Amino acid sequence: MPMSLKTYLASRQRLVDAELRRQLPSARTRPTTIHEAMRYSIFAGGKRLRPILGLAAAEACGAEEKSDAMASALRLGAAVEVLHTYTLIHDDLPCMDDDDFRRGMPTCHKKFGDGIAVLAGDALLTLSFEIVAGAKTPRRYPLADFVRELADTGGSRKLIGGQVMDLEGEGQGAKITAAQLRFIHESKTAALLTTAIRFGGMAANATPKQLEALTVFGHSLGLAFQVIDDILDVTQTSEKLGKSAGKDQAVGKATYPALFGLEKSRAEAARLTARAREALQVFGTRADHLREIADYLLNRDY
């Protein structure tokens, strides 16, 4: 990773973490167990990719540092991160993917028990909408647009639907078609990544043309992200990933490498990343951070 990008990501991550600290109830709020569990999972070392992409999208649309637009983008990014974290907690449950570790730490249910983990996920999902409700909305996009989009993306047809198909596809491995796999990736990963990016643009009062470009960028980047995730599950150690590697194969999950092999999967990730970059032309150099992040994600090794 180029040094400048490393610095950029680190400073953005600090901003996002500070916003999350403001938005999460303190661990001393009663009943304390639930707030400790919520904070445990939120501050478990996430890279804050989604909110950072949102901030970079706001930047691409001309939002200045420390402007109201940037503050809104930050708040909306925090909402997306909070919703994303709830999906991780619930996906890790024994009755779902049954994972004991995430980012090298015990998962929420290993630490607090299954009941509290279900409730902590529920509470974060609920909180994500509360955070959105407090956003100062821009001229072009009323609050209803944000609430509706977050609910649609996080709902039964997309994010949750993708997890359902994922659960149902286990053990079927290579029997799932490429079209079905694409649908799972679109629902489970690309949808929320796209919403994170669109929210940043919308916070900066993006023109319809800018928002369309961000949507194409987000969709392609999201698909590339999931293909790369599947590749890393095959090629990397658990230690490096901070979660159980080789798990997809062990449970017979449908993945890109399982369907097409590693080489073709790598080519597909590169193709999708290139398509994502193309969509950014309308922004000129203002989208340089988005471009650098896309390249970094393609070449990451964990």
Add this chain to the structure above:
Amino acid sequence: MPMSLKTYLASRQRLVDAELRRQLPSARTRPTTIHEAMRYSIFAGGKRLRPILGLAAAEACGAEEKSDAMASALRLGAAVEVLHTYTLIHDDLPCMDDDDFRRGMPTCHKKFGDGIAVLAGDALLTLSFEIVAGAKTPRRYPLADFVRELADTGGSRKLIGGQVMDLEGEGQGAKITAAQLRFIHESKTAALLTTAIRFGGMAANATPKQLEALTVFGHSLGLAFQVIDDILDVTQTSEKLGKSAGKDQAVGKATYPALFGLEKSRAEAARLTARAREALQVFGTRADHLREIADYLLNRDY
């Protein structure tokens, strides 16, 4: 129950059911499993108490039949019912209250498995905000007020917090203080009932004075409702309740009867209902349906 109230409740229930049918994705929406599970729990014979109270509150504030205000109250009531249903699904899970039956039918996880039940609950919670986002909001109350209140009521300090305290209180029975028990009832039951009633009033553009009266009414009625629920768990059969009776005692849950005995509990329910009725004075006869529902809830035997 007087015949006129019976007819009123039945016609309101039909309105609410029709609205829920409009708001829920069809069972054929992909992936079908999750939508079947969502509809299974939503259409499992609920009495629709919360949305009906919302409609009666709108009426008390002067909303006419078939007006825009009444349509908003109906939509917001459906959102509250959808959120309420998610809490039932998650509360019934083996890692929570572990209930196999509800309203005489197998609970969601008995029918669809634990993983799908977690996701169906998540999807309903998410959908409740999507439904709110589509509401036509009245002059006094912008959309942010509704989203914020639903998230606050459904969140970690209230509804979910109450469930946490309930889980943590199990086995402690009479060792919980009256103040703690009151706090659990306020969070777990009274908060959402109050929001259901307030939303109806807000949809009808309630004056601040009217909204305050509805808040006092909802709070007292919600507390009475939970005291009566606890009494029925002791005095009624499982068959009559459609769920496992005597369960509170079996798991050593803190309840009003456990703390104060049946006689004092009945007196408390009556006292709370009277306080609820008093709050309705400002509305005159327009609040007659709210009064009748409060009396019916006090005297119900299931």
